[in-house]
Amino acid sequence: MTQASPLLIAQVTDIHLFANPSQELLGLPTAKSFHAVIEQLQKLLPQPNLLLLTGDLSQDGTPESYQYLQDRLKPLGIPTYWLPGNHDQPSVIAQVFNQAPISPKKSFSAGGWQFLLLSSAVSGHVYGQLSPESLAWLELQLQQNPEQPTLISFHHPPFSVHSDWLDRFSLRNADELFAIIDRHPQVRLVVFGHIHQEFERSRHGVHYLGCPSTCFQFMPKSDNFALDNTNPGFRLINLYPDGSFNTQVERVKYAYELYTGANGY
Template identity: 45%
Template sequence: MNGSGYNNSKDARTIGKAAVTHILHITDFHFLAEPGQTLLGVDTEQSFAAVLEHAGHAPWKPDLALLTGDLVQDPCHSSYERLKQRLSALGIPCYCLPGNHDDPRLMSELLPSENVHVQHRIMLDPWQIVCLDSTISGKASGRLSDEQLGLLEQSLRNHPDRYTLIALHHHVIPSGSRWMDTMVLENASEFLAITQKYPHARAVVFGHVHQEIDKVFGRLRLLATPSTCFQFKPFSPNFALDIAAPGYRWIELYADGTIGTRVERLTDVPAGLEFTSNGY
């Protein structure tokens, strides 16, 4: 797996501006119970390490990393402890939220450390990031509880002076892949209705779909980021793997409320990827 080829280009929307915060968005690592194990033929921990190495060639050090779920495939002490060790070595604040393969209770118990955090709100003048738990125990689809929707609305209502970036695991609009869209955020319309009431809600970032999405809903920018391991083929009616390489997203927050973003990818797909797999 080749980690070279960093792209130094800027988002055209923000040329000439200086970002107030640089965010590394990484998602869907799928760490397994033991080192060296593979999923769909991929050593997911090794692929994760290659992505971090690639991101390390950026001309700046990110202010924080935002991790949006499916941090592990096997939610156990070993997988979360190894992830914590790798995140601690980054030396930047890392903010984690759960995906459908995670155990939120175990995450909250095992991950927090000096620079690894599991929390609902991150304050970054003049921005805030609201981190939501969209998981349903025992299900692959997602739903925001009344408590989580209340947290979102309270954060938006109580901080009208702060532009807001919202992070969760599940996709809030259809991806175009029929099989994947059976696992969408079930109450996405309710979620989106809240965001549209507050003009300072600027963007939503999520994982789950293992592919890149950049769309607009009203004033809201909707951003999905590739997985750090294997990718799902876009617009496929059934489960299928894509030939795209693992990736991550840079998000740049600006003082005027604008957002710059781009996806970076490794040069190659992970060695051993089983393209003929029909699920996992």
């Protein structure tokens, strides 16, 4: 019998950790703001059934930064899945993330849903693109599970977020992605990071969700690089076996002085 209760997902993204946990990015010690997120996750009742890490887990791509992340996540005991962002080193992540509850799987089922995790990172570039191999894999996975409601995740947004500077670094081949999704009505949700802000949009019955960062936030609808004074956060998503869902953004109390200098993104 299919479970009637929802599966609770916590999406955590754009952590930007360093080998040195005291190092700051744009005036913010990213390890400290991430710790505030971890504390809030620990207090949730019920606890999330799984964590989804949607990229830019590290700022410097070092083994030490990923080890720090693994050490903070392990005590939660929550099954955790990850995908890389433009600042990450996927091969380094794979070497470090070798202990439960972190899993290397990019296709799995939970709560009656199928989860498909893609890499949109392009080595040496800030913008995103899904490789032909990734798109072919996505098509195959969707063909094999036509009846199962599906959540797809990657790092870069497939839409404009109406910030001129940030839109230059979005997913460059979104039309190829949309063509595949349009052929598979079981796709219900697409979630991503990269934009450091809350975002929601629907297209052809599919809901697309962007998520706040666990560190600094970008100013929405800004022509030029600018930071917002909104607190760090994460997203909670309840997934029901019938394919329905609800979602909300959680913010943590973490005050810091806004950086007003040059774009370090």
